[in-house]
Amino acid sequence: DVKVTQSSRYLVKRTGEKVFLECVQDMDHENMFWYRQDPGLGLRLIYFSYDVKMKEKGDIPEGYSVSREKKERFSLILESASTNQTSMYLCASSFWGSNQPQHFGDGTRLSIL
Amino acid sequence: QQQVKQSPQSLIVQKGGISIINCAYENTAFDYFPWYQQFPGKGPALLIAIRPDVSEKKEGRFTISFNKSAKQFSLHIMDSQPGDSATYFCAATRDKLDAGGTSYGKLTFGQGTILTVHP
Numbered sequence: 001d002v003k004v005t006q007s008s009r010y011l012v013k014r015t016g017e018k019v020f021l022e023c024v025q026d027m028d029h030e031n032m033f034w035y036r037q038d039p040g041l042g043l044r045l046i047y048f049s050y051d052v053k054m055k056e057k058g059d060i061p062e063g064y065s066v067s068r069e070k071k072e073r074f075s076l077i078l079e080s081a082s083t084n085q086t087s088m089y090l091c092a093s094s095f096w097g098s099n100q101p102q103h104f105g106d107g108t109r110l111s112i113l
Numbered sequence: 114q115q116q117v118k119q120s121p122q123s124l125i126v127q128k129g130g131i132s133i134i135n136c137a138y139e140n141t142a143f144d145y146f147p148w149y150q151q152f153p154g155k156g157p158a159l160l161i162a163i164r165p166d167v168s169e170k171k172e173g174r175f176t177i178s179f180n181k182s183a184k185q186f187s188l189h190i191m192d193s194q195p196g197d198s199a200t201y202f203c204a205a206t207r208d209k210l211d212a213g214g215t216s217y218g219k220l221t222f223g224q225g226t227i228l229t230v231h232p
Contacts, residue, residue: 004156031218040122042202043157043222058219090156094218099145099164102220104156 003027006091006105014113019078021108023091029103030096032074034058034066037088037107049074050096081112117205119223126230132190134226136203139184143205147220148177148188151200160201161188193230201226 007022025032031050035043035058045058047066055066063085067075074093078085088109092102119136126132136146147162163170163177163186170177176189190197203223 033219040224042119042224043220045219048219092156097218099162100218101147101159101162102157102218104158106154106156 004091004093004103004105006089006108008108009106010109010111012111012113013078013081015081015083017078017081017112019081019110019112021076021078021089021091021110023074023076023093023105024072025074025091025093025103026072027093027095027103028071029093030071031094031100031102032068033092033094033102034064034074034076035090035092036060037090043090046076083112086110086112117203117221117223119203119226121226122224123227124229126193126228128193128195128230128232130193130230132193132197132228132230133187134201134203134228135185135187136205136223137183137185138205138221140205140207140221141184142207143221145206146177146179146186147204147206148175149202149204149222151202151225153199157200157202190228193228195230195232198228198230201228 004025033048034046049055049068065077088107090107091105094100094102117138148160149157150160151157174191179186204220
C-alpha cells in the first residue's frame with residue numbers, strides 16, 4: 001500500500017522563523033507535490049517536482065521554496081514564516097503521467113504566531 | 114483560464130438520498146477529470162475519474178456525468194450513506210502542453226464540497 005508520510009501533524013512557529021516541512025513516499029514515484037488547503041479555496045499547488053533536484057513552481061510559490069535531494073523525499077521550506085502562511089499543508093506523490101492518481105499524506109497543520 | 118469552479122460549498126442529504134456536486138471548467142484543453150474524497154484528519158484519495166471521450170462513468174454508487182459542450186461535470190452519489198460524509202474535490206488536468214511537453218499531471222482543484230449525510 002502506498003504511503004506518503006509527513007513529518008509532523010501539527011506545528012507551531014513564530015513569524016520570521018525558517019520552517020521545514022518534510023515528506024517521504026515509499027512507492028518510487030517520480031512526481032511529488034506540495035499543496036496548501038484553506039477553507040473555501042480548495043487545494044492550491046505550491047511547488048512540484050518530477051525528478052530528483054528538479055522543481056517547478058505551482059500556482060502560489062511566493063514565500064516558499066522546495067528541495068528534492070532524494071527521490072523519496074520532498075521538503076517544503078518557508079524562508080521567513082508569516083501569519084498568512086498559517087494553513088494545512090498536504091504532500092502528494094504519483095507516477096509520471098496525467099492519469100496517475102496522486103497519493104496524499106495526512107497533512108501538517110501549521111500555525112504561525 | 115485554469116479555474117475549476119465547484120458547487121455547492123456544503124451539502125446535507127438524508128440517508129438513502131442522492132448527493133449531487135457540480136463543477137465547471139474554462140480551459141478546453143483539460144482532458145482528465147478526477148474526483149477526490151477527503152475524510153476528516155486524512156489526506157484526499159482518488160475516488161473516480163473520467164476522460165471527455167465518454168459522457169458518464171459509474172463505479173458502484175458513484176457516477177460522474179460529463180457535458181463537454183457545457184464544460185461541466187458532476188458527481189452523483191446514489192443511496193448516500195453516513196459513511197460518505199466527507200469533503201469532495203473535483204479536479205482537472207491536461208496531459209500535453211501546447212509546446213509538446215507534459216503537464217506532469219498537475220491538477221487544478223475545485224473549492225471543495227463538505228457533504229454531510231444524516232442517518
